[in-house]
Amino acid sequence: MAKMTVALFSGSIDKLTGAGVVISGAAADDMDVEVFVLLMAARAFVKGNQDKIDGLSEYPELKDEFTKSLERLNVSTWIEFFEMSKELTNVKVYICSLAGKMWGGEKMEDFIDLVDDICGIGEYITSAQEADVHLFI
């Protein structure tokens, strides 16, 4: 089974959505996917923060246009993309322990259900070394 490893660094809504699209494509291909949630992205995975995730990394002044386009095209939310992907194939989401702590998440119960475990950076490096596809988002 081919494997994709994603270093998900960005916590902005545009990059989270992009990550969701890519991961779901890998899921449609039956790839194993491991997502390592690093610094800025960890905020989005802490319980209670989901409604606060609305900034754009690219063209922040075009946020309204971005949001309206997603609605017009009936694009799933980033969380829905992650959920669908987990239904389709073996997708694991790991929170970097440092990143979690930065945003008030230290234990599994601090994170939303998408999260499978908390890990250290060594596990990410090992996963990246083994992966057929490796992305940094």
Place this chain on the structure above:
Amino acid sequence: MTTEELSSLKIDKSVDARGTACPGPLLAAKKAIGEIQGGQVMEILSADEGTRRDIPKWCTKKGYEYIRVIEDSGYFKLYMRKS
């Protein structure tokens, strides 16, 4: 396969993904493929241009038979057979 041959083909599963943009149709196809048996035919309706390329490539990778695409008014009908 000609259009006439296609019209006589038994469609075992039809997936209407015209309301979604990429990757919606591909995900819909992936979900639906589990609902048909080997040898059965699935039709995928999509208004997303990317699906025209995604579905044939997906079929090749998964070992399914891609049959053909037919363009309708504002959308595509893609046909494939599960191996």
